[in-house]
Amino acid sequence: MRMRFKQMPNGVGSYAVSNATRWFYALFCLFIGLGFASVLIDGGLTTPSIVPLALFIVSLIGLGxxxxxxxxxxxxxVTYTIGFYGLVKRETYPAPSIQMLEITHFVRGSSPHETNVRPRGRNKxxxxxxxxxxxxxxxxIEILPERTSGGRTEAAAQALAAIMDLPFHADREPDIYQSVSVRDV
Known part of the structure; x- marks a missing residue:
């Protein structure tokens, strides 16, 4: 689930799972629920109807x-909120306890001390x-593939640092223009 930056009219910055994700889970839950209900009406609870039931439960969890x-x-x-439906955990961090907002890059599957590591295959x-x-x-706050970010996470981090008047540090510039090989085409 990708997080999105949004600045509220009162000046508060939000970096959260988007409402579009919730709508997707709600629609999926609706269709799977209708399918499961039709299976129950037609023949009752059978072994093949367990799969739609499991998908329905997973989509309900995703929705909440x-x-x-x-x-x-x-x-x-800075307030962090995580949870499902009404069961949430909140952590609040005062701004003076935050040194900076930071963006760091790494290649999955490599040592932090290695140089000239190229992302290959599963090592993104x-x-x-x-x-x-x-x-x-x-x-x-978020860990994701650099290609998925496309510079949006870096822009959100800079905007949030400006909102809170905190320093921003990135270990390097984003690779927005990634090299394309024959394998990618």
Missing amino acids: YRESWMFDPHTHT AMLVFSLHMQDDSTKD
Whole structure:
């Protein structure tokens, strides 16, 4: 589930799972639920009807999933919320405890000390958007393939840093223009 940046009219920045994702899960849940109901009406609960039931339960879980980061410049806090439906966990970080917003890159399957590592096959170039705290710990906001980000995560991180008046650090510029090989075509 990809997270999206949104700035509210009151100046609060939100980085959260989008409503489009919830709509997708709601539609999927509706169609699977209708299919499961028709199976129950036709012949009752049978072994083949367990698969639609499992898909229905998974889609209900996906529909209720919540994950958001709220960057509030008025209260100088960053609030992280994660959970399902009403069962949520909230963590609040005061802005003075945050040293910077950080974007780091790595290649999956390689050592952090290796240089000139090329992403191949399953070892993709990855991107980590995180809060770097004053005590040198990090709170990861999002980890995703760099190609999926397409520069949007970096832009969101810069905008959130500007909203909160925090420093922003990226270990390198984003590779928006990726090399295309014959295998990709």
